[in-house]
Structure formats: C-alpha cells, structure tokens
Amino acid sequence: MGAVPERGSYDVVIVGGAIMGSAAAWFLTDMGFDGRILVVDRDMSFAKTATATSTSCIRQQFSTDLNVRISQFGAAFINDLRRYMGGDDRVPEIGIRSFGYLYLADTQAFAEDLRARAAVQAAAGAETRLLTPAQIAEDYPFYALDDIVLGSINTKDEGYFDSMAVFEWLRRKAREQGVAYVEAEVVGMEVAGDRVQAVRLSSGERIACGTVLNAAGPRAGQVADMAGIVLPVEPRKRYSWVFKAERPLDRDLPLTIDPSGLHVRENGGGTYQAGGQVGPDPAVDFDDFEMDHALWEDWAWPLVAARIPQFEAIRLTHSWVGHYEMNTVDHNAILGPHPEIGNFLFMNGFSGHGLQQAPAMGRGIAEWLCHGAYRSLDLSGFHYDRLLTNSPLVEAAVI
Structure with missing residues (x-):
C-alpha cells in the first residue's frame, strides 16, 4: 500500500476501499479474475467511513424479498468466514x-x-x-x-457481528491475492464516448482503466459527477x-x-x-x-x-x-453498470444497510465483471435504469 500506483493502467479501478470496495476486490480475486485491480481511498485509516461508524449488526427483517435473501447470504458468509476464505487458519471464527x-x-x-x-x-x-x-x-x-x-x-442470524474483522480480512486477503491499495483521492475522470478512459488522482497520476467501480460510500454522488452522471446519493x-x-x-x-x-x-x-x-x-x-x-x-x-x-x-x-449513504429515491442499493457509460459501475446508496449487504454485493459485482451476468442472486433490480424510468424499488424497513 502506498501513495503512488505501481502501474499507469489497471483493468479495474475501485474508488473506495472500505467494506464494499474491499468485498468487490476480494470476490474478484476469489473468482479468478484475470486482470489487475487497484483500490483507491482517500484515507486508509477508514476511521470516518460508514463501515467504521456503523452499528455492526445484520438483520433479515426487510420489506423486499431480494434484501432478505441478500442478508441471508451475508449471514452465511459471516458465520463461515474462514471456509469462504479458503480455510485459512489466520481467519477468525466470527459468527453472529x-x-x-x-x-x-x-x-x-x-x-x-x-x-x-x-x-x-x-x-x-x-x-x-x-x-x-x-x-x-x-x-x-x-x-x-x-x-x-x-x-x-x-x-x-440477526444481531451483532464483528464487522471490522470481516472488513479487515476482506481487505487483507484481497491484498495478499494481488490487489493494489493506494491512499489517494480520485479527483477527475476522462470520459470519451461511452467509456471512462482514465481516472486522475490527487497525487497527479493519470490511471487508465478498463472498468471504474464507484464504491465511495457517502461520497458516491461526487464520484459519479466526475463521469457526468447524476447519482441521488447523499x-x-x-x-x-x-x-x-x-x-x-x-x-x-x-x-x-x-x-x-x-x-x-x-x-x-x-x-x-x-x-x-x-x-x-x-x-x-x-x-x-x-x-x-x-x-x-x-x-x-x-x-x-x-x-x-x-x-x-x-x-x-x-x-x-x-x-x-442515503439513496434519496427509494432507500435501496444502486448497483451494476451505467446504461450509457458501460464501464462505470455502481456499488452505492445502501441507506444504512450496506455493511450487512457487502458480501452479496461484492459477489454480485464480481460475477458481473467475471461472467457478464449475475450467477447467484439476480441483482438487476438494483440497476441504475430504474432511476431513468421512474421505477423505484422501495425498501420500507430503513432504520
């Protein structure tokens, strides 16, 4: 981990390295993604992130079927973290x-x-x-x-879990499996036609990219704006x-x-x-x-x-x-590709329930990038398209 990327080009640049960005990074490596991954975060202490300041709990009590199933996988992942991470004896048995x-x-x-x-x-x-x-x-x-x-x-499978331990192991294993982490801020993007060509960092570097994944938490709207995209997350x-x-x-x-x-x-x-x-x-x-x-x-x-x-x-x-990171439209995740800028992906807007949803969302994004489709849970209901067609997927159980 450093302040300057080792390369000038990466296949995937993830903006935001807290639990969402690290979950996506780890699942990509676990699925054998054939490419180089860079995670950029403005503060690698993560002290003020939604991850670090959360209630550290998980629940099944949602108003939409998909959110229930997402948390069911989250619970399975937490309860069997060591097995999911290849049986590594260093990984603690956490449970809920x-x-x-x-x-x-x-x-x-x-x-x-x-x-x-x-x-x-x-x-x-x-x-x-x-x-x-x-x-x-x-x-x-x-x-x-x-x-x-x-x-x-x-x-x-509803209550407290050690969320920081889950986050730490997602990040640690991602790094051990080749993901680069850099402490810097993405301050701009170069968009040509229907693609983001590169991101620009606060340290001055220009990083060419195959895909950009917005995992910037409460700053997600600001990151989307760099690509000319309006994202209703505050x-x-x-x-x-x-x-x-x-x-x-x-x-x-x-x-x-x-x-x-x-x-x-x-x-x-x-x-x-x-x-x-x-x-x-x-x-x-x-x-x-x-x-x-x-x-x-x-x-x-x-x-x-x-x-x-x-x-x-x-x-x-x-x-x-x-x-x-409040999605002001329907209090639900905004996930997957932008319909016009196809290599700009969202992992945003979780409105208070992101921590528990990180395993399923990370797996889903990895499936999309590795296989071009969701293979476990169909998360397409969370795609950005629904915002354009005024078709909200409302989650009523927001705390």
Whole structure:
C-alpha cells in the first residue's frame, strides 16, 4: 500500500476501499479474475467511513424479498468466514450474536406494515415472529409497552457481528491475492464516448482503466459527477451513543427499534448502544461529523428510559457521528453498470444497510465483471435504469 500506483493502467479501478470496495476486490480475486485491480481511498485509516461508524449488526427483517435473501447470504458468509476464505487458519471464527431486532409498532397502520413485511420474510425463509404486547412482556419483561400494539422479531442470524474483522480480512486477503491499495483521492475522470478512459488522482497520476467501480460510500454522488452522471446519493448524519447501566438487564437486549426512530441494543458487559436521528434529515457536508451533545439529554436518554425504565440510571461513556449513504429515491442499493457509460459501475446508496449487504454485493459485482451476468442472486433490480424510468424499488424497513 502506498501513495503512488505501481502501474499507469489497471483493468479495474475501485474508488473506495472500505467494506464494499474491499468485498468487490476480494470476490474478484476469489473468482479468478484475470486482470489487475487497484483500490483507491482517500484515507486508509477508514476511521470516518460508514463501515467504521456503523452499528455492526445484520438483520433479515426487510420489506423486499431480494434484501432478505441478500442478508441471508451475508449471514452465511459471516458465520463461515474462514471456509469462504479458503480455510485459512489466520481467519477468525466470527459468527453472529443473534439477539435479534425487535420492531415495536404503536399504531395499527404500523402493525399492518410489520405483518406485511413478516409475510415477505417468511416466504424467503426467515424466522420472523410477530408478538403481541403480552408475548413481548413474557420474553422481555423490562419494556414499558402501554403504547405498543405489535412487535416483530427474528433471533436467527440477526444481531451483532464483528464487522471490522470481516472488513479487515476482506481487505487483507484481497491484498495478499494481488490487489493494489493506494491512499489517494480520485479527483477527475476522462470520459470519451461511452467509456471512462482514465481516472486522475490527487497525487497527479493519470490511471487508465478498463472498468471504474464507484464504491465511495457517502461520497458516491461526487464520484459519479466526475463521469457526468447524476447519482441521488447523499451523506446523512446518524448519531450513536454507548452507555453503561447501573442495573444491567438480566438477558440480551434485542436491537430495539422504538416507534420514535431511536434504536438501542445489547453491547456486552453491562453496556448498551443507542442510535438514531431526530427531526429534519438534510444532506450534510462530507466532513461534517460534529456531535450535537444536546440530543442525548433532550431526546435519546428520555426515550431510552421511557421504553426501558431500568435504564433511568445510566452513564454515557462515549458517542460519535457517522454518515448513511442515503439513496434519496427509494432507500435501496444502486448497483451494476451505467446504461450509457458501460464501464462505470455502481456499488452505492445502501441507506444504512450496506455493511450487512457487502458480501452479496461484492459477489454480485464480481460475477458481473467475471461472467457478464449475475450467477447467484439476480441483482438487476438494483440497476441504475430504474432511476431513468421512474421505477423505484422501495425498501420500507430503513432504520
């Protein structure tokens, strides 16, 4: 890894080296891609990426069949990471701490949404259960449920996993298998006709390319603009808080999605993690990670304590701000080739669920580049074309 590419030409240039870009790079090498791959990222510490600032969880509870199946593969990949990586003894056995996601509905309309989603999930093989307030209270007696009419939970392959370990091994194995990583910023592209001919780096180099893959996270719209492409992806702030409870719960806390929009989950050792966003949700500057400290006292803590009265006595230990790469059209991935500039590929717009989708998306992009088609899951529903024809593929279960 360095600041200057060793070559002036690569078959694939991946813009963005966090979990999406590294998943694509690793799957390409694993499928035996016959070409040279360069990953370019402006900050190889990845400290401010959506990967590093995420909730580090995976769920099956989506409103679209394809997203359920994508996360099912993600769970299989996480649970069997070492085998997927060739049985390498250095790769840790990770697994998923499946405490589940618990959606709480406080209106009949929201309850009907949960029922409809559960039917989609069940048809895809997920083990989602709908719970009455009495059933929730029996399994999790610490909640205040006076306003709740229905809950939805799945405790199989749904919960916490060590996302940074998965990311680190995708990146490490990609590099060991010949992928070049360079710390630089792509600042321009040369487009001629229906192809990107080259990218230009902040360090001054011109890199000719066979394919460009946009895996730039919240900066994806900026990267697409260099090729003259409009991409409706924006950075949106999301807040996270970790707190220690004076009286920890006597069982795992599911990742609980309160009707207010706040979520809170088990973190281990008597600590818990809450997160969310309140009020207007505007696009923000790419470098805006400023914490609004009043949100904890004025919004998050009161909601946590109201839903789980045992959490009235807690101590905030640390907090941070991350960004969603929000697809403002339908909150779903934008994947695959541009319909006119055919060697410009998207891997963007995951709207908060990208981390868990990285294995399936990386595999899909690799299949497209190696075979010219998807061979595992048909991901063509995520193609850019739907934006041109005003045919959104809406994902309603966005946290």
